[in-house]
Amino acid sequence: MRIKGATLLVALALAPAALTGCGGGGGGDGEAGGTINVFAASSLIEAFEEMKETFEEENPGAEVRLNFAGSSALLTQIQQGAPADVFASADEEKMNRALEDDLVQEPRDFVTNELAVIVPESNPAGIETLEDLADEGVTIVLAEEGVPVAEYTEDLLDNANSEYGEDFSERVLGNISSREVDVKAAANRVSLNEADATFVYESDITPDIEERVEIVEIPPDLNVVATYPIAVTTATTNEDLANRWKEFVLSEEGQGILEDWGFEPAR
Incomplete structure (x- = not known):
């Protein structure tokens, strides 16, 4: 890039x-x-x-x-x-x-495009896998409801229920601490260490963001195509x-x- x-x-x-x-x-x-x-x-x-x-x-x-x-x-x-x-x-x-x-x-x-999970470079919540997003105390930011990335995220989490338990998506969504105007705003919050994680598009991990975050892998069979x-x-x-x-x-x-x-x- x-x-x-x-x-x-x-x-x-x-x-x-x-x-x-x-x-x-x-x-x-x-x-x-x-x-x-x-x-x-x-x-x-x-x-x-x-x-x-x-x-x-x-x-x-x-x-x-x-x-x-x-x-x-x-x-x-x-x-x-x-x-x-x-x-x-x-x-x-x-x-x-x-x-x-x-x-x-x-x-x-x-x-x-496909989704990716990013966490701050310091990763204070110790998030290593997609499953960790459901842990108690994790703070997630996400774009507002109705914004495509938020809708794609819900589809992905529904896919993951079969892998991590039928209440997985509910637990992850319950960890959302704020809704941002769009995907760029959510990515910026995480890059500034103001939240533990967010879902973005792979294309949103631009060089200026990439140097301040870590990427958590999403299993390919659970991901969605935008x-x-x-x-x-x-x-x-x-x-x-x-x-x-x-x-x-x-x-x-x-x-x-x-x-x-x-x-x-x-x-």
Whole structure:
């Protein structure tokens, strides 16, 4: 992976009017230039910021405005009329809801991800295995309910009930001490030794996080696969440029950048 800074634009702090002022200026005239607003899951921050730089270099006159948040928050904003040109979700369920509401057109899966457990480098709770997360006194942080990583975590824990006892998932969820706005916030809490463990995507273990945490192995037969779809919205004001971005994400060049940041190809 490459070390790269990331700017998280907190979606819920942006009013639709403010977003309109900072994007949507391209119009649907078929030109390569103009501006698009890309609403993307927070786990895509590093990859999409690098892709933005490359895309803008290859498309003179184009500007990509990136808006990152949990997929559930992004979906809510789009449903409420926020001016998004492209939606990239961390799960298919949120995209399917957008499709049912006629908010997006022709979604395509573009990458997959798997879950990982991270603990602080000092590992004060002595967590060595997935099973240890159910121990009394362990403090776990997790993204808010409805955020894809939290839903994937519940699926994984349900899988683990057959391995560690039928109440395993209940005991682990009972150790959650706080809910964070998204997966990046949860990872940061653990990296700062403010909690004993959290569930993240493998791609979230970026170099700056990796040097401050330890990774606890999840048995492969218990893990789950997160599938990420992308789609141009039906309300886009620059459909040509939005489609160019979508195709870039799906291209060999775009897929290479995503792979560098820990994502796997869509299955």
